[in-house]
Amino acid sequence: MSPPSRRLQTKPVITCLKTFLISYSLIFWFTGVILLAVGVWGKVSLDAYLSLASEKSTNAPYVLIGTGAIIVIFGLFGCFATCRGSPWMLKLYAMFLTLVFLAELVAGISGFVFRHEIKAILGDVYSKAVKSYNSTDSKSQAVDTIQRTLHCCGVKSYTDWNETEYYKQIGIPISCCNQSSGCNTETLKNMTLAETVVYHQGCFSLVTSVMEANLGIIAGISFGIAFFQLIGIFLACCLSRYITNNQYEMV
Secondary structure (H helix, E strand, O other): OOOHHHHHHHHHHHHHHHHHHHHHHHHHHHHHHHHHHHHHHHHHHOHHHHOOOOOOHHHHHHHHHHHHHHHHHHHHHHHHHHHHOOHHHHHHHHHHHHHHHHHHHHHHHHHHHOHHHHHHHHHHHHHHHHHOOOOOOHHHHHHHHHHHHHOOOOOOEHHHHHHOHHHHHOOOOHHHEOOOOOOOHHHHOOHHHHOOOEOOEOHHHHHHHHHHHOHHHHHHHHHHHHHHHHHHHHHHHHHHHHHHHHOOOOO
């Protein structure tokens, strides 16, 4: 049993640690809410984009939703464990934060190292979707949605459609039109005439240029969020140790 004087000296330290850890847990909980919201938004708004990729890739919104929900639960658990002052709960919380840190670190490093491979895969997937375009299946509808939303046409440019069977039979898809007047089937069947009524910039090049331009910012934010977990791990471990060593109990 620690002397009363030592417990009195330690009490402000524990109170301070609890305040910081509760504040951290609330911020951690809020990041979970953001991930949850982004996952729901991705599922509702980006189905067309995700349907172009493989079956595994279309689970991305569910991954975000699941991750966000888990973080929300453990964020609340961290607040509860801190208020209770339970050493084993705090250790469990620190263990979870460690797993989150390692997962984010591995994901960030993998995404940076394999960014060129990921870009190549996405380019191949989109190219195949354009070549097999028929205006009716889900991937073709996804191509239409991307072209209308991003104001682009084809993979690298609108001339990519010249090599497709759809163009030979019908012409460039109407989703490439940059204006309503003059954009008809006859115009879209002629690559020279179509040049004046369709978007010139390719969809894939547009997306990747934006991604590459912001790669440094994205990497910095990702690693910043990952190392943010270290603060929570440090606070949870310190608080658990102080409570255990001094047999401190909330009254």
